[in-house]
Amino acid sequence: MTERFPLPSILLVGCGKMGGAMLEGWLKAGLAPSVIIDRHLADLPAPHTVVQSIQDVPASFTPDVIIVAVKPQKANPVLAELAQRFGQATLLSVMAGRTIASLHDIYVQANPQANPVIIRSMPNTPCALGAGMSGLYAPPNATAEQKSHCNALLCAVGETVWVAEEGLIDSVAAISGSGPAYVFLMAELLEKAGVEQGLPADVARKLARGTLYGAGCMLHTLPTDAQELRRNVTSPGGTTAEALKVMMAPQAWPATTSAAIAAAVHRARELAS
Incomplete structure (x- = not known):
């Protein structure tokens, strides 16, 4: 098992099959106080908060990492909304196919002052049992701390590998994601x-x-x-x-x-x- 580290705070956007599996594992692993956006989740144990929309996120909350776990086809309006509120964010995308460039473009179109750092990952549903296998790619502008936060989150629910080229995330998706x-x-x-x-x-x-x-x-x-x-x-x-x-x-x-x-x-x- 990969070495585990303290978990950062997150804003989880999308709590379906994949997002829900990761959340289940993170809660067991000791997630820092976080906010989950989900219209179907009734409640979470303290110190975590469930809200139904980005507008409902408490004004005082600034997450270490924003997890974007919505369907790829539905990401654009979500990113545009996030850009208005969290311009200088670390985003961890767990969406298949969507490139960093495409996500970045949507983000800055919605907020020209935004400067997000986007890291891509492809986990799988055994994350819920702490037996996930996740691949990650970080662009050159990602800091060591940002990569460490993302790695800690995915190490908490299984094992990780990092790939040197973004295009290889598609191969990761086909092997371990699916x-x-x-x-x-x-x-x-x-x-x-x-x-x-x-x-x-x-x-x-x-x-x-x-x-x-x-x-x-x-x-x-x-x-x-x-x-x-x-x-x-x-x-x-x-x-x-x-x-x-x-x-x-x-x-x-x-x-x-x-x-x-x-x-x-x-x-x-x-x-x-």
């Missing part, structure tokens, strides 16, 4: 196949989930390469080898996985416009 869905699909398919082979549904479910959990623990804990771990399970001529013949056929998993990741990256870049 990755839990791929694993959940694998669980679905294993359960379905188990039932097709005669197992009771509850037994197939437990076998599939327990197997994915155990394999994930090995990948996370052991330094062994994934390819070697796979080979260690695969006896020549055995049942695993027979299954892998199907899965590893050229037009099966090798081709479809690469195509799926490429499609996710392409979609992320479409969202930039």
